[in-house]
Every structure is written in structure tokens, then in C-alpha cells.
Amino acid sequence: MDTPARPGHRQPKAYQDARFLQSKDARALRILAEYLEPLHRFQRHNIQDTIVFMGSARLLSEEAAKAALAAAERSGAGVEAAETALRLSVYYEAARELARRLTEWSKKLDREARRFVVCTGGGPGIIEAANRGAAEAKGLNIGLTISIPDEEFDNPYISRELHFYFHYFFMRKFWFVYLAKAVVLFPGGYGTLDELFEILTLVQTHKTRKRMPIVLFGTKYWDEVINFRALVQYGTIGARDIELFQRTDSVDEAYDIITRGLTENALGIPGPTL
Numbered sequence: 001m002d003t004p005a006r007p008g009h010r011q012p013k014a015y016q017d018a019r020f021l022q023s024k025d026a027r028a029l030r031i032l033a034e035y036l037e038p039l040h041r042f043q044r045h046n047i048q049d050t051i052v053f054m055g056s057a058r059l060l061s062e063e064a065a066k067a068a069l070a071a072a073e074r075s076g077a078g079v080e081a082a083e084t085a086l087r088l089s090v091y092y093e094a095a096r097e098l099a100r101r102l103t104e105w106s107k108k109l110d111r112e113a114r115r116f117v118v119c120t121g122g123g124p125g126i127i128e129a130a131n132r133g134a135a136e137a138k139g140l141n142i143g144l145t146i147s148i149p150d151e152e153f154d155n156p157y158i159s160r161e162l163h164f165y166f167h168y169f170f171m172r173k174f175w176f177v178y179l180a181k182a183v184v185l186f187p188g189g190y191g192t193l194d195e196l197f198e199i200l201t202l203v204q205t206h207k208t209r210k211r212m213p214i215v216l217f218g219t220k221y222w223d224e225v226i227n228f229r230a231l232v233q234y235g236t237i238g239a240r241d242i243e244l245f246q247r248t249d250s251v252d253e254a255y256d257i258i259t260r261g262l263t264e265n266a267l268g269i270p271g272p273t274l
Helices: 024-044 062-075 079-107 126-136 169-178 190-204 219-225 228-233 239-244 251-265
Strands: 050-054 117-120 141-146 163-166 180-185 214-217 246-248
Touching: 024 163, 024 169, 050 079, 050 126, 050 190, 062 079, 079 117, 079 126, 079 214, 079 251, 117 126, 126 141, 141 169, 163 169, 169 180, 169 190, 180 190, 180 251, 190 214, 190 239, 214 251, 219 246, 228 239, 246 251
Parallel strands: 050 117, 050 180, 117 141, 141 163, 180 214, 214 246
Antiparallel strands: none
């Protein structure tokens, strides 16, 4: 039996009803909100395109890795893991330097719009490194954070007005690709691999019509983790599909690949296409 309304009680408007907005019936509204609210902010800040950095959230800066190793050596526990973290910190520092240099380059372009803004997943590790490098170049940068249970971190380098917090992975991925004009992927785990193959699939199938440089940084890592040649040999991809990306261990080379690709393919294009 329905509960009668109390005298003088007014029902909230649908868009003010928190219980309804969190219900399964309002899921389409929540999805749409994760499209419209970021779009509003990007337009307000005149951002039309980005350089996306992806990679592991677990890698440490050189400074933090050295401190962790010193602590492990004092305690006598976890020394091997700390030594590995220090070796891998070269990727953090490379992402930081590359983001800084690309931001400095983009700021020199004679454009009214903010061009080629560094964009990351908004977390720690490689992601933090890219935001940090962009911030050190005094450039706006973007963080597309996803809500994950039991995941506590602080990335203080993201521009506050461009820090987004998503519930839906697919909406976050949409914003990664929609504005992207270049993508650089550093060593990472399941999330990075998922993002890599999503982007390669979109490019391979021409679902994104943009020509954009895709750089895999860390040739030893990528050669060991993914055997692209085997995919060709088994006939599951074509030989030309390997040409969709380039691999390097050099910040200088990555910088040259990305800036050359952006200059040839993106400058003068009025806006993102997907």
C-alpha cells in the first residue's frame, strides 16, 4: 500500500531527487553527465586536443625509489623489490621529462586554443610523472581519474579545474580518445594494456579517423610483454598493423616522433573527430 503524502510535503523535482539519480533507472542520466560535464569544462578552457600519457600507477620517482631502497636495506626486508623499483624509476623520470618538453613546445605555438595539453589517468606512478612534468612547465594538464575501491592516492600536479572523477570506465576511455592527437604508453599492467589495445583497435578499424602518433616507450618491456610478431605470424593481425605504433627508449626520439606527427597531422585541424 502506498504511503500517503504528509500534509504540506512537496515531492522533490526529478533532477533533485538523489535517491532516483542513484537508481538503476537513472543510469543513462549518470552516463550522460560523464559526457556533458567534462565537455563543458573542456570548452570553457578552450581545450580541443591532448597528448595522452599512459603507464603503470605503481612506478616510483627516482627520489622515492632511492628512499625506499635505503629503508629496505636498513630493515633487511624487501631489498630485491626495492632494487627493481629503482631500476624502473627511469620510466617515471622519462615520462616527467617528456611531458615537460612537450608542454613547453605546445605553449610556444601561435594558437588561441590551448593545444596539445598533457592528459593522464589522474593517478600515481607514470601518470603522476606526466602531470608533474607538465606542471613544471607551468602548463595546464588533465587528469581523468577513475573510482576504484581501496585505491588511495594523491596526485597534486593535476590542474585543479581539469581534474575529473569518473565512475564508468567506458566514459573515461571516451575522453582519453576523443581529444587525443598523440598517445605515449610507458610500461604498465592490465589497465595500460587494455588502453593500448583499445586505441590500436580503433585506429586499425578506422573508427577513429585521426592520424596520430602512438609511441610505446621502453622497447625491452614491450618486446617481452607483447609478441606482436607472433600475432603477424599466426595471421591474427596484418603485417602493416605493426606500423600503427613506434617503439623507443629515448626521450629525444619520442619527443621528435610526437612533435613531428602533431605538426604534420593535427595542426590546422579544427577539432577532434571520432
